[in-house]
Amino acid sequence: MSRRGAELRIGAVSYHPRVxxxxxxxxxxxxxxxxxxxxILYSNYPRLVSAVLDGDVEIGWNTNTAFVxxxxxxxxxxxILGMRDIDAEYATVIITRRGEGFEQAGQLSGRRLxxxxxxxxxxxxxxxYYLRQQGFDAETGCELIRFDTDIGKHGDTGDSELRVVRAIxxxxxxxxxxxxxxxxxxxGERLAELADIEVSWRSPTYYHCxxxxxxxxxxxxxxxxxxxxxxxxxxxxxxxxxMTLEGVKQWLPGDRSGYEALADAMRxxxx
Amino acid sequence: xxxELDAGALxxxxxxxxxLAASIDPMxxxxxxxxxxxxxxxxxxxxxxxxxxxxxxxxxxxPDGGPYELEIERGAHRGVLADPLPARASGPKPADGRMRTxxxxxxxxxxxxxxxxxxxxxxxxxxxxxxxxxxxxLNDRDRIWADDVAExxxxxxxxxxxxxxxxxxxxxxxxxEFMERAVSQVMTFIAQNEYAALYVPARxxxxxxxAFPEMVMWLSRHVHDEARHIEVFxxxxxxxxxxxxxxxxxxxxxxxxxxxxxxxxxxLLLNVLGEGTFLDLLQFxxxxxxxxATRAAAALAHRDEVRHVHFGISHVRRRIALDPAERAALVxxxxxxASKLTQMSGLSPLLVEGLTIMAAGSLQxxxxxxxxxxxxxxxxTMETNRLKRLAAAGFDPQTAQYLSDLHTPNLM
Ligand SMILES: [Fe+2]
Ligand SMILES: [Fe+2]
Numbered sequence: 223m224s225r226r227g228a229e230l231r232i233g234a235v236s237y238h239p240r241v242x243x244x245x246x247x248x249x250x251x252x253x254x255x256x257x258x259x260x261x262i263l264y265s266n267y268p269r270l271v272s273a274v275l276d277g278d279v280e281i282g283w284n285t286n287t288a289f290v291x292x293x294x295x296x297x298x299x300x301x302i303l304g305m306r307d308i309d310a311e312y313a314t315v316i317i318t319r320r321g322e323g324f325e326q327a328g329q330l331s332g333r334r335l336x337x338x339x340x341x342x343x344x345x346x347x348x349x350x351y352y353l354r355q356q357g358f359d360a361e362t363g364c365e366l367i368r369f370d371t372d373i374g375k376h377g378d379t380g381d382s383e384l385r386v387v388r389a390i391x392x393x394x395x396x397x398x399x400x401x402x403x404x405x406x407x408x409x410g411e412r413l414a415e416l417a418d419i420e421v422s423w424r425s426p427t428y429y430h431c432x433x434x435x436x437x438x439x440x441x442x443x444x445x446x447x448x449x450x451x452x453x454x455x456x457x458x459x460x461x462x463x464x465m466t467l468e469g470v471k472q473w474l475p476g477d478r479s480g481y482e483a484l485a486d487a488m489r490x491x492x493x
Numbered sequence: 494x495x496x497e498l499d500a501g502a503l504x505x506x507x508x509x510x511x512x513l514a515a516s517i518d519p520m521x522x523x524x525x526x527x528x529x530x531x532x533x534x535x536x537x538x539x540x541x542x543x544x545x546x547x548x549x550x551x552x553x554x555x556p557d558g559g560p561y562e563l564e565i566e567r568g569a570h571r572g573v574l575a576d577p578l579p580a581r582a583s584g585p586k587p588a589d590g591r592m593r594t595x596x597x598x599x600x601x602x603x604x605x606x607x608x609x610x611x612x613x614x615x616x617x618x619x620x621x622x623x624x625x626x627x628x629x630x631l632n633d634r635d636r637i638w639a640d641d642v643a644e645x646x647x648x649x650x651x652x653x654x655x656x657x658x659x660x661x662x663x664x665x666x667x668x669x670e671f672m673e674r675a676v677s678q679v680m681t682f683i684a685q686n687e688y689a690a691l692y693v694p695a696r697x698x699x700x701x702x703x704a705f706p707e708m709v710m711w712l713s714r715h716v717h718d719e720a721r722h723i724e725v726f727x728x729x730x731x732x733x734x735x736x737x738x739x740x741x742x743x744x745x746x747x748x749x750x751x752x753x754x755x756x757x758x759x760x761l762l763l764n765v766l767g768e769g770t771f772l773d774l775l776q777f778x779x780x781x782x783x784x785x786a787t788r789a790a791a792a793l794a795h796r797d798e799v800r801h802v803h804f805g806i807s808h809v810r811r812r813i814a815l816d817p818a819e820r821a822a823l824v825x826x827x828x829x830x831a832s833k834l835t836q837m838s839g840l841s842p843l844l845v846e847g848l849t850i851m852a853a854g855s856l857q858x859x860x861x862x863x864x865x866x867x868x869x870x871x872x873x874t875m876e877t878n879r880l881k882r883l884a885a886a887g888f889d890p891q892t893a894q895y896l897s898d899l900h901t902p903n904l905m
Binding site for chain 2: 307308311313315323337403404405406407409410412416417420421422423424456457459460462471472
């Protein structure tokens with residue numbers, strides 16, 4: 223099967239060169255599953271969202287922020303075809319130097335709070351939203367220190383979160399919001415700057431990335447593709463390395479219940 | 494069923510992750526581990542650890558003042574893509590304080606063959622799936638094996654020596670010029686041959702299937718022995734300040750040896766015939782050396798060569814016993830090589846001269862005549878012993894004589 227003859231084109235954002243490694247491997251899986259795909263990479267999520275809306279690709283591998291934007295632009299619900307296990311229980315944590323933690327959101331008042339990229343759901347938009355939900359407006363109550371790197375990639379590169387960690391370690395910020403999986407990854411990599419940093423606050427969980435299609439896409443085809451996605455196994459030695467790179471151990475079916483907070487937050491804060 | 498784990502003062506990044514993995518990895522998928530910690534920060538952070546490790550946090554208790562609890566459900570994936578490790582059993586046993594290489598096979602015989610694609614899986618280990626495929630060339634035991642290879646490995650390990658210090662080098666400094674010239678030529682000749690003795694086993698080494706560690710160790714030690722021989726004979730040829738020739742006829746002979754690519758063919762040509770003949774040469778040098786350094790170098794190398802020859806005889810005998818057709822194949826190997834050496838006629842005159850002077854001890858006619866007799870005697874001894882070794886390797890007298898006649902005039 224030539225890639226040009228693929229039944230479905232998947233759009234994804236190239237937040238790192240490994241994205242090519244991942245999708246070259248995923249292509250093999252879908253070829254074996256008789257739902258041949260091709261992939262097209264974009265350098266940023268706004269362009270990927272446009273590509274889905276314009277029909278340049280049938281499916282977009284979106285961040286939660288991109289998904290919410292897509293639905294807002296579409297004006298109706300877009301089918302969700304699947305997500306990673308990690309996307310179903312995403313959370314943001316606020317970290318502080320050891321011994322300088324806080325119990326209640328309000329205790330952040332007057333402190334310097336570092337945030338990741340402005341367009342990152344987990345490192346900027348949602349922490350502000352959830353703190354507000356808990357009665358604390360960090361935008362007025364804190365000195366915000368924003369690391370707006372890799373704008374357009376919605377925080378995927380992890381660069382802005384690394385800067386948040388460093389700022390706290392260096393005493394340039396007092397607290398900082400990063401994704402829980404990012405913290406776990408940094409810990410796993412033995413990031414030295416984390417040695418005297420601890421978690422003071424954990425947000426409610428929300429959904430993160432998903433595969434999004436347009437409602438006009440053939441239902442039987444999306445069904446077959448979702449089934450093929452969910453059949454990908456972490457115990458398959460052929461797929462394990464690519465799944466590890468993608469940060470997934472098990473694919474889950476699409477579900478819409480975990481995006482309300484972000485949609486609400488984006489309605490409140492984005493122009 | 495829920496197991497409980499008290500994290501104490503441990504934190505993630507500070508050892509708790511090791512304790513968690515040791516506790517949860519052996520559990521069944523779906524089983525639960527209740528982690529208790531006095532640190533709320535650690536309790537928060539455990540969620541991310543669990544997810545990253547492929548598990549799920551299913552319940553959380555965060556009472557004011559702690560202790561805090563997180564219940565983690567083990568994920569379904571396998572940490573390592575292989576069957577679970579078997580229960581601990583007994584391992585190989587040392588005897589008299591020594592762990593012999595033959596004990597590697599305390600559990601099972603050496604397999605007759607092993608997949609060419611397998612990786613560097615040490616004996617007894619369980620290979621994980623998903624590794625790249627290798628393509629080893631020596632995957633059949635009987636093509637490479639010798640029954641006593643494990644013992645030879647141990648002998649070689651115990652008999653290492655240091656060429657820098659094991660030879661009384663100062664003793665080589667005072668020879669008269671005619672003698673130094675003779676010794677230097679003989680040493681250069683031997684060193685030249687030692688190169689081939691290294692390159693031949695070295696070429697097989699990276700083709701050996703890692704499932705035959707004895708063979709990997711044997712060839713490595715063989716190669717290491719030869720490196721030391723190159724070292725000791727090169728040093729001896731240089732130390733007197735007298736240059737000598739590396740002869741084209743020797744190169745021709747060794748070149749033809751390197752053109753043989755069959756393992757057993759090389760065992761016959763190099764180990765049995767070449768190194769076998771060198772045993773007699775080294776003994777001759779040991780006996781007639783004009784100085785203690787040359788004598789020691791020859792004696793030490795001789796000790797190593799005995800092992801190499803032993804391996805060759807042992808391997809060829811086994812190979813022929815298992816497959817009598819191999820006898821004819823090995824004869825063909827010797828014929829093929831001899832056909833490339835038809836332009837050679839006898840041992841190089843320069844080498845004969847050197848050996849004669851060493852045996853004579855002077856340039857006096859009477860002593861030179863005595864030296865020439867000794868070299869003739871050496872040639873006779875070489876042939877007699879070659880025939881004995883070929884017989885030991887499994888050739889009948891007639892074939893042995895034929896092979897001996899085909900053997901290179903260069904000795905190796
Ligand atoms: Fe040697
Ligand atoms: Fe040797």
